[in-house]
Amino acid sequence: MTDIQPVVAPVWEPSGGMPALKITNVKAICTAPDGIRLVVVKVETSEPGLYGLGCATFTQRPLAVVTAVEEYLKPFLLGRDPNDIEDIYQSAYVSSYWRSGPVLNNALSGVDMALWDIKGKRAGMPVYQLLGGKSRVAASLYAHASGASLEELEDEVRRFLDQGYRYVRCQIAVPGYSTYGSRIAPRQQPSNQTLGLGTAPWEPTPYCRLVVKMFDHLRSRLGDEVELLHDIHERIPPIQAIGLAKELERYHLFFLEDPLAPEDNEYFRILRQQTSTPIAMGELYVNQQEYVPLIRDRLIDFIRVHLSDIGGLSMGLKLAHFCEFFGVRTAWHGPGDVSPVGHAANLQLDLACHNFGVQEQHVFGEAAREVFPGTPEIRDGYLWSNEKPGLGVDINEDLAAKYPFPEHPLNGAWPPVRRLDGTVIRP
Ligand code: MG
Numbered sequence: 001m002t003d004i005q006p007v008v009a010p011v012w013e014p015s016g017g018m019p020a021l022k023i024t025n026v027k028a029i030c031t032a033p034d035g036i037r038l039v040v041v042k043v044e045t046s047e048p049g050l051y052g053l054g055c056a057t058f059t060q061r062p063l064a065v066v067t068a069v070e071e072y073l074k075p076f077l078l079g080r081d082p083n084d085i086e087d088i089y090q091s092a093y094v095s096s097y098w099r100s101g102p103v104l105n106n107a108l109s110g111v112d113m114a115l116w117d118i119k120g121k122r123a124g125m126p127v128y129q130l131l132g133g134k135s136r137v138a139a140s141l142y143a144h145a146s147g148a149s150l151e152e153l154e155d156e157v158r159r160f161l162d163q164g165y166r167y168v169r170c171q172i173a174v175p176g177y178s179t180y181g182s183r184i185a186p187r188q189q190p191s192n193q194t195l196g197l198g199t200a201p202w203e204p205t206p207y208c209r210l211v212v213k214m215f216d217h218l219r220s221r222l223g224d225e226v227e228l229l230h231d232i233h234e235r236i237p238p239i240q241a242i243g244l245a246k247e248l249e250r251y252h253l254f255f256l257e258d259p260l261a262p263e264d265n266e267y268f269r270i271l272r273q274q275t276s277t278p279i280a281m282g283e284l285y286v287n288q289q290e291y292v293p294l295i296r297d298r299l300i301d302f303i304r305v306h307l308s309d310i311g312g313l314s315m316g317l318k319l320a321h322f323c324e325f326f327g328v329r330t331a332w333h334g335p336g337d338v339s340p341v342g343h344a345a346n347l348q349l350d351l352a353c354h355n356f357g358v359q360e361q362h363v364f365g366e367a368a369r370e371v372f373p374g375t376p377e378i379r380d381g382y383l384w385s386n387e388k389p390g391l392g393v394d395i396n397e398d399l400a401a402k403y404p405f406p407e408h409p410l411n412g413a414w415p416p417v418r419r420l421d422g423t424v425i426r427p
Helices: 062-077 085-094 102-123 150-162 191-195 204-222 238-251 267-274 288-296 313-324 340-352 366-371
Strands: 023-031 038-045 051-055 139-147 167-172 227-231 255-257 279-281 377-379 382-384
Touching: 023 062, 038 062, 038 102, 051 102, 051 340, 062 085, 062 102, 085 102, 085 313, 102 313, 102 340, 139 150, 139 340, 150 167, 150 204, 167 204, 204 227, 204 238, 238 255, 238 267, 267 279, 288 313, 313 340, 340 382
Parallel strands: 139 167, 167 227, 227 255, 255 279
Antiparallel strands: 023 038, 038 051, 139 382, 377 382
């Protein structure tokens, strides 16, 4: 009988014997230089002056993310080698046992992007170089145009075209209603004030009628060259979204965004069979089970997730490559509640991934650009890398502290949006 030898696990020698580098601090920085609540994670290392930044902005619940970072990820990460991005991601992901969701994903994203930033700084290269290098010179942007009337909207689109933009998202105010992405037209008193609900109401049918008129107006006056986009923002019932997508087919949209809510994912199968209007989807997704089937079954054309809400740059990179195999292009969510660090992370993928589609732009104010030196530059309708190592964006912490989160009765949460009868709907 032979003795059974105990199994000996190999000694964990991360990073192939490179000089030991350790994470010495992890902290969440809260700031609102443009009035929007931003959370950025700073990962500090044992090498003096070497640190990384990552976006962890979940603007409706930022303090929950701060707790996840400082109370849970920090003790988990102190002493780890920041080179081991993938292992840190995987081990931190399962360290809560119950996982996924916007709070934990944003916390992970803050760390994940910061580790890529550190790796880029160590390599002396922008992060896109570590992802395979440039596939394009700069990232095409789409601008947001809106108006209280068709004429006002048309003027705004023309202003963007004059500045060199080729892609414009168009939203129009539905008179009397609280319209997403546009101003409220003043000529009609919100009707549910009479019910004492306090906010302007929303009804799907007047909106659907007006959006068709809007595209008819814009296409007939602007011609076929400009790429037009529109965001439904999941506000209408699925069958109305399908009807609208069919009606808009003749106006050749670049994409129609968020026609359905994540809860109605199965409707994408029906939508796809009804229309060739290109579909963009995803800013509300947090779990791969929500988006993988849509990509695998070729039910959408653009993936539009918010990088920090799916866990960061590492997950975004995997997702982009997965999409490439199914003809799905990227259009990462890029509003003002993605910090300049997050926009820089979007840009690394925009530059490196072959299947880039378009990038949503946000023009940061002067205060935000001062707090975040190196914020990617917008020129001629494109987003440009500043070619600095890492993500290329820094933070002035003293200045950031001068812009605390603004006072708000709901602490930054979405106020309810209601129908005329008071029924709450998706925002
Ligand atoms: Mg959107």
